[in-house]
Amino acid sequence: MPTTRSYGDACTIARALDVVGERWALLVVRELLFGPRRFSDIRRGLPGASSNLVADRLRELEAREVIHRRRLPPPAASWVYELTPRGRRLEPVLDALGEWGGELPRPPEPFALSAASVLLYLRGAARPDPAEPPATFRVELRTGGDVAEVWTVRTGDGRVQVEPGEPPRADAGISTDPHGLNDLLAEPSTLDDHDVTGDRAALRRLVRSVQAA
Amino acid sequence: MPTTRSYGDACTIARALDVVGERWALLVVRELLFGPRRFSDIRRGLPGASSNLVADRLRELEAREVIHRRRLPPPAASWVYELTPRGRRLEPVLDALGEWGGELPRPPEPFALSAASVLLYLRGAARPDPAEPPATFRVELRTGGDVAEVWTVRTGDGRVQVEPGEPPRADAGISTDPHGLNDLLAEPSTLDDHDVTGDRAALRRLVRSVQAA
DNA sequence: CCGCATCCGTTTCGATACTG
DNA sequence: CAGTATCGAAACGGATGCGG
Numbered sequence: 001m002p003t004t005r006s007y008g009d010a011c012t013i014a015r016a017l018d019v020v021g022e023r024w025a026l027l028v029v030r031e032l033l034f035g036p037r038r039f040s041d042i043r044r045g046l047p048g049a050s051s052n053l054v055a056d057r058l059r060e061l062e063a064r065e066v067i068h069r070r071r072l073p074p075p076a077a078s079w080v081y082e083l084t085p086r087g088r089r090l091e092p093v094l095d096a097l098g099e100w101g102g103e104l105p106r107p108p109e110p111f112a113l114s115a116a117s118v119l120l121y122l123r124g125a126a127r128p129d130p131a132e133p134p135a136t137f138r139v140e141l142r143t144g145g146d147v148a149e150v151w152t153v154r155t156g157d158g159r160v161q162v163e164p165g166e167p168p169r170a171d172a173g174i175s176t177d178p179h180g181l182n183d184l185l186a187e188p189s190t191l192d193d194h195d196v197t198g199d200r201a202a203l204r205r206l207v208r209s210v211q212a213a
Numbered sequence: 214m215p216t217t218r219s220y221g222d223a224c225t226i227a228r229a230l231d232v233v234g235e236r237w238a239l240l241v242v243r244e245l246l247f248g249p250r251r252f253s254d255i256r257r258g259l260p261g262a263s264s265n266l267v268a269d270r271l272r273e274l275e276a277r278e279v280i281h282r283r284r285l286p287p288p289a290a291s292w293v294y295e296l297t298p299r300g301r302r303l304e305p306v307l308d309a310l311g312e313w314g315g316e317l318p319r320p321p322e323p324f325a326l327s328a329a330s331v332l333l334y335l336r337g338a339a340r341p342d343p344a345e346p347p348a349t350f351r352v353e354l355r356t357g358g359d360v361a362e363v364w365t366v367r368t369g370d371g372r373v374q375v376e377p378g379e380p381p382r383a384d385a386g387i388s389t390d391p392h393g394l395n396d397l398l399a400e401p402s403t404l405d406d407h408d409v410t411g412d413r414a415a416l417r418r419l420v421r422s423v424q425a426a
Numbered sequence: 427c428c429g430c431a432t433c434c435g436t437t438t439c440g441a442t443a444c445t446g
Numbered sequence: 447c448a449g450t451a452t453c454g455a456a457a458c459g460g461a462t463g464c465g466g
Contacts, residue, residue, distance in 0.1 A: 251448085252449070
């Protein structure tokens with residue numbers, strides 16, 4: 001059964017926490033930052049959360065108009081969750097939390113690390129040279145078991161864009177897992193250890209631009 | 214007994230929530246944003262939190278170096294809690310949450326509203342005319358029962374500064390309670406309903422500058 | 427399989443009472 | 447004033463069940 005408790009405090013901070021302050025709520029939002037995701041995708045990004053908890057949070061967040069449940073067009077016949085405009089406005093909150101959390105120690109291994117987490121870090125930390133031509137990358141991330149998610153990462157204009165799903169065309173591709181990508185961003189010289197296709201130099205520039213920051 | 218559970222997730226957002234994601238934790242930080250406070254001051258700002266919860270959170274936040282427990286110099290012989298540098302760096306998180314929470318409905322009455330909450334709102338929303346001369350205000354807020362807190366509010370340079378405690382000298386003073394001050398900021402014309410001393414015009418300018426925003 | 431619902435032991439919360 | 451002790455209620459976390 002969904003949680004409805006409130007701080008009973010008119011302060012806007014407390015009102016915000018009434019909606020997204022329950023355990024796992026902001027991490028669910030994190031998983032949706034890059035676009036719609038199915039229930040099982042969300043669960044894969046939050047391996048520590050039990051299924052009923054995720055279902056509860058999704059219901060609560062939907063009731064508060066932070067997320068929206070939508071049926072995919074045929075032939076998918078599946079449901080996806082996506083952020084509403086209100087939910088997308090939580091991005092500054094997650095950015096601020098992520099910035100603050102960067103100074104804290106990591107939990108002991110083994111720890112989770114979702115695709116969304118790493119790509120959020122990549123997008124925030126990479127500073128691609130604006131003079132470089134735009135490039136599109138296919139990033140394949142093995143997320144538990146033999147399941148793999150495919151993401152589209154684009155550079156250009158000194159920015160990095162991230163979207164879930166297969167790119168229509170890619171200059172380069174890399175296949176790894178979230179931990180591997182994270183390690184790569186911390187230590188660009190390990191690029192050769194990874195399964196890379198296409199324009200390796202473009203990928204190298206992207207990865208190195210994280211260090212520059 | 215303090216909580217030590219972790220999301221077990223290396224994402225910096227999850228690491229931040231490991232430390233300040235427990236219930237009431239960020240509201241305790243809110244109460245300390247303007248300076249050191251005693252246990253009972255914090256409790257008065259969080260009337261919905263039981264004493265053992267507040268004690269637990271304070272211990273946890275101290276262990277994570279978000280706050281620090283310090284003995285006041287004699288003859289006070291009392292203890293205060295204050296933010297560490299790490300704790301002060303949470304201000305952007307609270308700002309982002311407060312901004313987002315502003316669009317949400319208030320809880321049903323009766324709701325709490327601490328002095329820190331209202332003054333946080335005042336400081337964030339007021340846009341005093343930079344051309345006006347600086348002014349200092351004594352703000353006395355009755356916070357439950359017959360207890361009153363005294364705060365110092367200064368304008369100047371187009372900014373508002375807030376500190377707990379008696380001002381050395383004040384151009385004007387107002388005595389009300391947090392709800393009254395909040396209502397006043399929403400409806401400046403009600404200033405005449407309040408107990409004001411000194412330069413009423415300066416206080417009126419401050420209050421009206423919240424509307425301009 | 428995916429998307430939950432149900433059950434159940436454990437942890438946390440919240441209210442009240444109590445102590446140095 | 448500044449907490450601790452206790453206890454029932456709620457929330458969490460893991461396992462399992464089950465319809466589409």
